[in-house]
Amino acid sequence: xSDAVDMPVLRARGLRKEYGRGEGLVRAVDRVDLDVAAxxxxxxxxxxxxxxxxxxxxxxxxDRATGGQxxxxxxRVDDLGERGLARLRRxxxxxxxxxxxxxxxxxxxxxxxxxxxxAGRSPRAARRRAEELLDRVGLADRARFLPxxxxxxxxxxxxxxxxxANEPALVLADEPTGNLDSAATLDxxxxxxxxxxxxxxxxxxxxxxxxxxxxxxxxxMRDGAFVDETRLTGGTTGxxxxxxxxxx
Amino acid sequence: MGRLLLVGRLAVRDLxxxxxxxxxxxxxxxxxxxxxxxxxxxxxxxxxxYRNTRTATRGPDVIASGPADRLxxxxxxxxxxxxxxPFPVAKAKIQAGGRTSDVQAIGRDADDxxxxxxxxxRGSWTRAGGVVVEAAFAGALGVHVGDVVVLNGRSFSIVGVxxxxxxxxxxxxxxxxxxxxxxxxxxxxxxxHNPGLVWLTQADVLGLTEEPAYVLNLKLxxxxxxxxxxxxxxxxxxxxxxxxxxxxxxxxxxQILLLIGAWLLGLLAVASLSVLVGGRMADQTRRVxxxxxxGGTPGVVAAVLLAEYVLVALxxxxxxxxxxxxxxxxxxxxxxxxxxxAAPPPLTLSTAVLVALxxLGVAVLATFVPALRxxxxxxxxxxxxxxxxxxxxGWLVAASARLPVPLLLAVRVAGRRPRRVALAVVSxxxxxxGTYVALILDGYLTxxxxxxxxxGAQVAALRHVILVWTVILxxxxxxxxxxxxxxxxxxxxHASALARALGATPRDMTAALAAAQVLPALAGAVLGxxxxxxxxxxxxxxxxxxxxSRATLPSLWQLLAxxxxxxxxxxxxxxxxxxxxxxxxxxxxxxxxx
Numbered sequence: 001x002s003d004a005v006d007m008p009v010l011r012a013r014g015l016r017k018e019y020g021r022g023e024g025l026v027r028a029v030d031r032v033d034l035d036v037a038a039x040x041x042x043x044x045x046x047x048x049x050x051x052x053x054x055x056x057x058x059x060x061x062x063d064r065a066t067g068g069q070x071x072x073x074x075x076r077v078d079d080l081g082e083r084g085l086a087r088l089r090r091x092x093x094x095x096x097x098x099x100x101x102x103x104x105x106x107x108x109x110x111x112x113x114x115x116x117x118x119a120g121r122s123p124r125a126a127r128r129r130a131e132e133l134l135d136r137v138g139l140a141d142r143a144r145f146l147p148x149x150x151x152x153x154x155x156x157x158x159x160x161x162x163x164x165a166n167e168p169a170l171v172l173a174d175e176p177t178g179n180l181d182s183a184a185t186l187d188x189x190x191x192x193x194x195x196x197x198x199x200x201x202x203x204x205x206x207x208x209x210x211x212x213x214x215x216x217x218x219x220x221m222r223d224g225a226f227v228d229e230t231r232l233t234g235g236t237t238g239x240x241x242x243x244x245x246x247x248x
Numbered sequence: 249m250g251r252l253l254l255v256g257r258l259a260v261r262d263l264x265x266x267x268x269x270x271x272x273x274x275x276x277x278x279x280x281x282x283x284x285x286x287x288x289x290x291x292x293x294x295x296x297x298y299r300n301t302r303t304a305t306r307g308p309d310v311i312a313s314g315p316a317d318r319l320x321x322x323x324x325x326x327x328x329x330x331x332x333x334p335f336p337v338a339k340a341k342i343q344a345g346g347r348t349s350d351v352q353a354i355g356r357d358a359d360d361x362x363x364x365x366x367x368x369x370r371g372s373w374t375r376a377g378g379v380v381v382e383a384a385f386a387g388a389l390g391v392h393v394g395d396v397v398v399l400n401g402r403s404f405s406i407v408g409v410x411x412x413x414x415x416x417x418x419x420x421x422x423x424x425x426x427x428x429x430x431x432x433x434x435x436x437x438x439x440x441h442n443p444g445l446v447w448l449t450q451a452d453v454l455g456l457t458e459e460p461a462y463v464l465n466l467k468l469x470x471x472x473x474x475x476x477x478x479x480x481x482x483x484x485x486x487x488x489x490x491x492x493x494x495x496x497x498x499x500x501x502x503q504i505l506l507l508i509g510a511w512l513l514g515l516l517a518v519a520s521l522s523v524l525v526g527g528r529m530a531d532q533t534r535r536v537x538x539x540x541x542x543g544g545t546p547g548v549v550a551a552v553l554l555a556e557y558v559l560v561a562l563x564x565x566x567x568x569x570x571x572x573x574x575x576x577x578x579x580x581x582x583x584x585x586x587x588x589x590a591a592p593p594p595l596t597l598s599t600a601v602l603v604a605l606x607x608l609g610v611a612v613l614a615t616f617v618p619a620l621r622x623x624x625x626x627x628x629x630x631x632x633x634x635x636x637x638x639x640x641x642g643w644l645v646a647a648s649a650r651l652p653v654p655l656l657l658a659v660r661v662a663g664r665r666p667r668r669v670a671l672a673v674v675s676x677x678x679x680x681x682g683t684y685v686a687l688i689l690d691g692y693l694t695x696x697x698x699x700x701x702x703x704g705a706q707v708a709a710l711r712h713v714i715l716v717w718t719v720i721l722x723x724x725x726x727x728x729x730x731x732x733x734x735x736x737x738x739x740x741x742h743a744s745a746l747a748r749a750l751g752a753t754p755r756d757m758t759a760a761l762a763a764a765q766v767l768p769a770l771a772g773a774v775l776g777x778x779x780x781x782x783x784x785x786x787x788x789x790x791x792x793x794x795x796x797s798r799a800t801l802p803s804l805w806q807l808l809a810x811x812x813x814x815x816x817x818x819x820x821x822x823x824x825x826x827x828x829x830x831x832x833x834x835x836x837x838x839x840x841x842x
Contacts, residue, residue, distance in 0.1 A: 087751070114750055
């Protein structure tokens with residue numbers, strides 16, 4: 001589907017995910033090929049149930065594919081065991097979920113430092129990194145707040161900070177604005193824009209045309225397969241970005 | 249009436265919908281009610297063989313003993329309807345089967361007296377040179393009809409084995425001479441120690457001693473008026489009620505053990521129910537919302553939630569009463585020395601009411617707070633099936649950051665539900681306390697056979713009771729451990745999946761879920777020994793009026809073994825649920841309510 005890139009951060013070939021068998025067979029992801037270059041932001045759009053989230057789970061090693069291959073930084077990862085996938089997620093992939101998935105009993109800073117602790121960082125280093133990231137997402141003053149005391153937009157910014165905790169090669173975002181109001185959506189859009197500008201590789205699954213407009217490429221998905229791909233000139237510095245007021 | 253019907257119908261339907269949980273609830277309460285019933289009815293069950301013997305042998309109401317002149321006139325005293333004797337009694341040493349024991353020999357030429365006709369189990373009645381041995385004593389000595397025994401240096405042939413209601417079975421005894429019953433330390437010279445009972449001809453008795461005592465068996469017009477009769481006469485006397493108490497002495501000890509076991513099991517049942525109920529209430533959030541949306545008041549909601557546990561408690565009480573009553577005779581062990589075996593005792597109203605109240609108490613104690621909480625919950629939140637928020641313990645979160653990943657996750661898993669951790673600690677502590685006391689009692693029983701006040705069969709009976717007690721305790725604690733682990737796994741589905749999405753391996757998560765159970769188990773095991781077990785032992789000694797200095801406390805290695813075994817068993821029991829929980833697909837867990 002995409003143009004060949006010398007060393008893509010993420011590459012998928014013939015990726016399939018099927019449920020059931022016989023007449024009840026459902027192809028949630030149907031022979032998807034994908035290359036994502038370093039620093040590139042790719043948005044995947046499509047109607048509900050078209051397989052976007054499943055694709056993201058397969059790319060991030062949260063779920064097992066029925067067939068096909070996935071490479072991350074040139075290393076094949078679809079054949080890794082559960083432990084290998086866990087290490088991969090710990091070191092190379094950050095997730096942002098629609099419903100934030102923050103630990104309710106942990107404060108913002110404790111949520112953000114958790115991936116660092118799981119990766120074996122010292123408590124001090126993990127905390128320092130978490131505080132830096134919260135500062136970066138504009139929540140330094142909310143570091144000691146529990147998620148229940150934060151707005152939806154603030155929670156998603158905490159989730160983004162957590163996704164960046166271990167400096168991942170790839171951030172996968174699943175409907176990151178799906179549970180947010182307009183103002184909070186704009187906050188998160190700006191945050192993704194800044195990540196993009198900082199060279200972070202992003203794959204974003206979304207319903208939201210505004211967030212898709214911040215991408216370098218927009219891929220349309222139907223019935224588990226990619227049906228269209230559009231290269232957006234300049235990403236957030238292009239016309240759509242200007243239209244949405246996301247440019248400097 | 250309509251509301252009551254609705255509450256009952258909803259409760260029954262919910263129980264049917266979750267049969268496995270209902271069975272677990274039932275088993276937890278049943279263990280407590282059965283043990284309590286056993287404890288309450290055991291003495292009545294043990295009393296049956298003595299009553300049978302008393303009827304079969306025309307047992308006396310009062311046995312008077314002393315010098316012949318002191319007994320003169322007693323047979324014609326007011327209130328006496330029949331009598332036999334006075335018969336001469338000699339104290340002697342018996343040598344049989346390579347052992348020497350004290351004995352009291354009663355001179356009875358014939359066994360056809362109007363009062364106290366010892367019933368022959370084997371052989372024939374006394375004749376010159378022939379001895380009849382009391383059945384329990386014969387069992388303890390291991391002698392049979394035809395064997396030869398030596399009494400004060402003279403040989404006698406055993407011609408019969410008999411039972412009587414005029415004396416309690418060996419090792420208990422009526423002391424016609426100064427005697428001591430018990431462990432046998434510091435017995436003064438000349439005092440008989442755990443004397444057995446034999447019958448000889450009167451001539452043979454008088455041949456054994458020059459200073460015989462005499463026994464006189466009396467039947468009274470009012471068999472229940474023995475205390476007044478004894479008080480009116482300045483003679484050494486023993487009533488049939490006192491003999492009954494002696495005859496059921498082991499049953500009394502078993503009863504004390506079982507009642508203590510019942511209370512421990514009651515505590516464990518509260519812990520079991522609390523965990524099960526907590527899990528069920530979490531599943532019932534939406535149901536509560538629907539009930540409230542349909543117009544149910546908080547009172548009706550609480551009544552519906554409580555009703556099913558009350559139903560389970562009542563069924564458990566009924567089943568516990570039936571099982572306890574029917575199995576009580578099995579725990580009495582030997583009825584040697586008495587006629588017939590123990591039969592299921594009649595169930596009294598007070599026993600039934602007490603067992604039902606305890607079952608209801610356990611159910612209400614475990615369910616009241618969750619039911620009240622559910623009844624007061626917001627209807628909107630309940631309809632949305634919002635999960636109960638986990639607790640935050642700030643210092644624990646901070647401290648856990650310094651631990652290796654599995655322990656970090658374990659501490660945080662445990663910290664999310666401190667009440668559940670407390671229940672796990674209590675459950676293990678109660679079990680280990682019971683085990684600690686069982687070790688002490690078992691050590692005491694096995695270090696004093698068979699002359700320590702109990703004969704071998706009685707020691708076996710008491711050890712049987714302790715074994716039953718311990719097995720039920722450990723069984724219920726094991727069920728608790730599995731239920732608590734499973735509740736933890738279910739409750740942490742989302743958090744576990746999230747931790748794995750963030751980089752925790754399945755092994756990290758499995759180890760964390762298991763460690764979240766093993767750490768409370770370790771704490772419970774240590775607390776169960778001290779102060780738990782020690783305090784329980786002191787309490788038992790306080791209740792029974794025993795002498796703690798006669799018991800040997802478990803050694804350090806035994807205690808260490810108990811702690812390690814507890815931890816190992818909990819680890820083994822929780823391994824499978826923890827493994828299943830740690831390896832669930834991440835995407836499934838993320839979809840679970842968080």
